[in-house]
Amino acid sequence: MSTRLELRGLTRHHRGQHVAALNGLDLDVNAGACLALLGPSGSGKSTTLRLVAGLDQPTRGTVLLDGDDVTNTPAEQRGIAMVFQRALLFPHLSVIDNVAFAARASGMSRRDSRAASQRYLELVQLGDFADRCVADISGGQAQRVALARSLAAEPKVLLLDEPFSALDSALRADMYALLRSIRDALNPTIVLVTHDQSEAAAVAEEIAVLIDGVLEHHSDVRTAYVRPSTLAVHRLMGGLNEIPGSIASGVHRSELGSHALPADIGARDGPATLVIRQEVVRLAEPSASSITGTIESLQSAGIRQRARVRVGSSSVFVELPPQVSAAAGTVVGLQLPTDALHAISTRAGGAV
Amino acid sequence: MSSPAAEPGAWRAALWVLPALVPVATILIAGLGSALLQSLGLMPLVGAPALTIDAYRVNAGDIATSAALSVAIATAATAIGVLIGVTTALTAVAGRRWALWAGTVTVPVPHLIGAATIGLLLADSGLLARLFGLSEGGWPALVGGRWWIAVVLEYAWKESAFIALVVAAVLATRVAAYDETAAVLGASRRARLRLVTFPLIRPAVVAAATISFTYTLGSYEVALLLGRAYPEPLPVMAIRLFTSVDLATRPQAAAAAIVTAVLALLAVAGALMMLRRSAVWR
Amino acid sequence: MSRVAMSRVVRAALVLWFLVPLVPILLWAFANRWPFPDLLPQQWGLDGVRSGLAAGAPHAFVVSATLGLAVAAIATPAGALAARALTSGRLPIPRVVEAVLFAPLILPAFAVALGLDVLVLRTRVPSPLAVVAVLSVAAIPYTTYLMRVAFGAYDKGFEEEARTLGASRATVLIRVQIPLLAPALSGAAFLAFLVGWTDYVVTLLIGGGRMVSVPILVASFAAGTGNSSVVAALSLAAVIPPLILLTLVARAGPRTGTST
Numbered sequence: 001m002s003t004r005l006e007l008r009g010l011t012r013h014h015r016g017q018h019v020a021a022l023n024g025l026d027l028d029v030n031a032g033a034c035l036a037l038l039g040p041s042g043s044g045k046s047t048t049l050r051l052v053a054g055l056d057q058p059t060r061g062t063v064l065l066d067g068d069d070v071t072n073t074p075a076e077q078r079g080i081a082m083v084f085q086r087a088l089l090f091p092h093l094s095v096i097d098n099v100a101f102a103a104r105a106s107g108m109s110r111r112d113s114r115a116a117s118q119r120y121l122e123l124v125q126l127g128d129f130a131d132r133c134v135a136d137i138s139g140g141q142a143q144r145v146a147l148a149r150s151l152a153a154e155p156k157v158l159l160l161d162e163p164f165s166a167l168d169s170a171l172r173a174d175m176y177a178l179l180r181s182i183r184d185a186l187n188p189t190i191v192l193v194t195h196d197q198s199e200a201a202a203v204a205e206e207i208a209v210l211i212d213g214v215l216e217h218h219s220d221v222r223t224a225y226v227r228p229s230t231l232a233v234h235r236l237m238g239g240l241n242e243i244p245g246s247i248a249s250g251v252h253r254s255e256l257g258s259h260a261l262p263a264d265i266g267a268r269d270g271p272a273t274l275v276i277r278q279e280v281v282r283l284a285e286p287s288a289s290s291i292t293g294t295i296e297s298l299q300s301a302g303i304r305q306r307a308r309v310r311v312g313s314s315s316v317f318v319e320l321p322p323q324v325s326a327a328a329g330t331v332v333g334l335q336l337p338t339d340a341l342h343a344i345s346t347r348a349g350g351a352v
Numbered sequence: 353m354s355s356p357a358a359e360p361g362a363w364r365a366a367l368w369v370l371p372a373l374v375p376v377a378t379i380l381i382a383g384l385g386s387a388l389l390q391s392l393g394l395m396p397l398v399g400a401p402a403l404t405i406d407a408y409r410v411n412a413g414d415i416a417t418s419a420a421l422s423v424a425i426a427t428a429a430t431a432i433g434v435l436i437g438v439t440t441a442l443t444a445v446a447g448r449r450w451a452l453w454a455g456t457v458t459v460p461v462p463h464l465i466g467a468a469t470i471g472l473l474l475a476d477s478g479l480l481a482r483l484f485g486l487s488e489g490g491w492p493a494l495v496g497g498r499w500w501i502a503v504v505l506e507y508a509w510k511e512s513a514f515i516a517l518v519v520a521a522v523l524a525t526r527v528a529a530y531d532e533t534a535a536v537l538g539a540s541r542r543a544r545l546r547l548v549t550f551p552l553i554r555p556a557v558v559a560a561a562t563i564s565f566t567y568t569l570g571s572y573e574v575a576l577l578l579g580r581a582y583p584e585p586l587p588v589m590a591i592r593l594f595t596s597v598d599l600a601t602r603p604q605a606a607a608a609a610i611v612t613a614v615l616a617l618l619a620v621a622g623a624l625m626m627l628r629r630s631a632v633w634r
Numbered sequence: 635m636s637r638v639a640m641s642r643v644v645r646a647a648l649v650l651w652f653l654v655p656l657v658p659i660l661l662w663a664f665a666n667r668w669p670f671p672d673l674l675p676q677q678w679g680l681d682g683v684r685s686g687l688a689a690g691a692p693h694a695f696v697v698s699a700t701l702g703l704a705v706a707a708i709a710t711p712a713g714a715l716a717a718r719a720l721t722s723g724r725l726p727i728p729r730v731v732e733a734v735l736f737a738p739l740i741l742p743a744f745a746v747a748l749g750l751d752v753l754v755l756r757t758r759v760p761s762p763l764a765v766v767a768v769l770s771v772a773a774i775p776y777t778t779y780l781m782r783v784a785f786g787a788y789d790k791g792f793e794e795e796a797r798t799l800g801a802s803r804a805t806v807l808i809r810v811q812i813p814l815l816a817p818a819l820s821g822a823a824f825l826a827f828l829v830g831w832t833d834y835v836v837t838l839l840i841g842g843g844r845m846v847s848v849p850i851l852v853a854s855f856a857a858g859t860g861n862s863s864v865v866a867a868l869s870l871a872a873v874i875p876p877l878i879l880l881t882l883v884a885r886a887g888p889r890t891g892t893s894t
């Protein structure tokens with residue numbers, strides 16, 4: 001099931017629309033890898049999946065599977081399976097017959113197709129549900145059956161279009177674990193579309209960010225958090241700290257003072273915004289720090305607290321470790337670990 | 353009607369259904385009951401009521417022939433209607449809805465007008481005969497001929513539009529998403545039709561076909577205009593006896609009407625059995 | 635033949651199947667003289683139309699229109715209320731009620747009219763009233779079904795939202811429920827109208843020959859020979875008004891709102 005997927009210059013204008021839903025997407029997914037396609041609503045993520053699956057035709061561009069051009073191959077012949085947001089289990093078939101559908105459609109007898117599909121049902125831990133009626137199972141179970149159904153088609157690439165968004169968080173955690181065990185067992189190539197960065201991080205090794213139909217970032221997970229290509233990507237990944245300033249000779253100057261940037265960023269001189277993850281900033285004694293500020297407010301983020309520290313006219317968000325508590329109005333010092341610093345060049349007078 | 357507190361209880365719901373239920377029940381029971389009683393001699397125009405099945409016996413042979421003819425016409429017309437109707441609905445799925453629109457145009461046409469115009473089309477001196485340049489004798493007797501072809505075609509013509517609209521509605525709402533799902537699971541167009549589309553539209557097709565079949569069974573004006581004098585379908589026979597000067601034929605007319613109603617009920621029973629079987633399997 | 639070409643041929647054939655039968659009435663309605671082997675009328679004209687008008691077409695038109703409107707006026711609200719009751723989930727013995735409400739669809743109308751005629755005469759109910767009653771009963775399955783589909787798709791959330799915004803029961807009815815249900819109501823009314831407009835058998839049997847609707851008028855001419863142009867002209871009159879109504883209803887029609 002491991003196939004390399006390549007997208008070259010993929011562009012799609014919806015019928016009658018002038019603005020492209022997807023504009024010149026170049027993306028590679030290695031065999032057996034899991035890529036999360038992240039982006040806000042309307043960014044072209046689902047459009048991309050539909051083009052890869054063959055349900056829509058691209059205006060321009062090609063889709064390649066292990067080097068073969070499949071752009072003109074109809075969906076049913078591509079060997080690409082897709083799980084949708086709604087499970088869409090066939091209402092007139094039982095659970096096992098749903099999973100066995102691909103086998104049936106390829107000509108296998110009912111008995112053989114059922115036997116062959118049982119293992120996929122077991123893979124999603126619903127082995128006992130084979131003869132159940134589709135109407136009698138819960139939403140989470142239905143989504144698992146849909147997953148089994150797609151896997152049973154033994155696809156070259158598995159596409160998941162926000163498949164867990166309708167499930168509650170406990171169920172979602174189960175599904176992530178399930179996805180991991182499926183990857184261990186079958187090693188499929190997976191593209192997962194999601195709008196949730198934590199889901200992307202939990203499930204995938206690579207993250208690609210689409211904004212307004214354009215690919216703005218493609219890297220492994222950690223880099224997406226720490227070295228986002230643009231401010232929009234940074235915000236999408238949940239980053240809160242943006243300090244405007246400028247770079248000269250590898251040093252960023254702003255209200256927070258001068259900070260040497262890591263060498264591997266390749267920073268250009270000129271106006272730039274300093275970004276650093278709120279989880280990485282540390283509080284310290286004001287006397288021991290080069291930056292001091294006042295805690296303006298505290299907000300709970302789960303079990304932790306997030307402090308908003310005012311430095312001059314800028315705000316720095318700090319996520320406090322669980323054992324540390326602070327009070328509003330306290331003067332604190334901030335420490336910004338150098339290797340976690342990142343700067344994004346901005347054009348004069350405009351945000352990126 | 354709006355807030356949970358005012359949600360109609362059983363009494364309220366029963367009240368709301370009465371304006372429709374009472375007239376329907378009254379008219380059906382009064383009409384068919386009266387016909388039944390008349391056919392059994394219990395509601396004679398003159399004389400005292402006396403239970404008898406003479407009305408059925410006297411005409412038994414003719415009733416049987418007429419019944420067979422009615423059923424044959426209805427079956428042929430419904431079969432053609434289903435074939436064309438389902439095909440029409442399927443062509444409309446992909447977005448080019450010309451055929452469905454053309455079908456919709458025929459819906460407001462009364463059956464009587466349909467019979468008149470198809471008569472003008474298919475008669476010996478009709479439009480098609482002229483188109484093919486076939487003179488007297490060369491054009492088959494479609495109107496008033498031995499095989500009731502014009503009659504069957506008129507019913508099929510109207511029924512196909514009705515079935516097309518019913519099936520198209522089901523396709524648009526229920527089937528579209530499942531078709532894509534089946535495609536990404538590798539099912540070819542034929543496999544998708546066989547495994548997804550047809551099973552999902554089957555209940556709607558059975559329902560629409562049953563309604564069309566029973567309508568054709570009880571339809572009068574088309575057979576009147578386009579059929580031949582003998583044999584007669586049941587409704588034609590019944591109304592001829594009903595409007596005849598000889599009042600003694602009234603019970604026989606009622607008998608023919610009751611037979612038609614019974615045939616219709618049998619058809620519905622058959623359809624329900626067909627539907628139930630698929631539900632059980634599910 | 636490629637798949638695309640094949641489906642185009644099929645579509646064209648289907649369009650012909652539905653529309654060709656309507657061509658004769660278009661041609662014959664304006665044909666003064668059209669002797670046999672000719673493909674097109676020798677002489678065009680309005681003789682057929684004039685004969686139709688002279689034979690009482692305007693009166694028949696009024697009769698048919700009144701029938702249609704009366705049936706629509708009765709069957710639409712009855713069907714809407716019944717559909718509301720059915721979808722409320724609180725109706726006792728719903729299956730039996732449904733079976734009764736939809737029975738007119740499958741029972742032969744002529745049989746009901748035939749049996750009812752004697753009763754109508756004996757009870758001295760005016761025949762137009764009886765005809766309207768029977769046709770309304772025939773139309774109720776259609777209106778009930780359409781409104782039931784509409785109520786099924788109807789989201790109570792709209793009502794509830796309006797009430798939290800301070801709308802009274804009456805305002806909710808007028809400004810929320812009726813606008814949301816208007817497309818379905820107009821569709822149901824149209825179908826009911828058609829039942830009244832297109833009927834032949836019930837008007838014939840119970841109307842006692844005194845109610846001359848457009849189908850009855852057409853039949854009286856169609857039974858004879860040589861009346862093709864009158865029949866065609868009257869047929870046009872029978873077909874065009876409902877077609878106009880159909881386009882109006884379709885314009886205001888239900889937004890299907892299907893998404894894949």
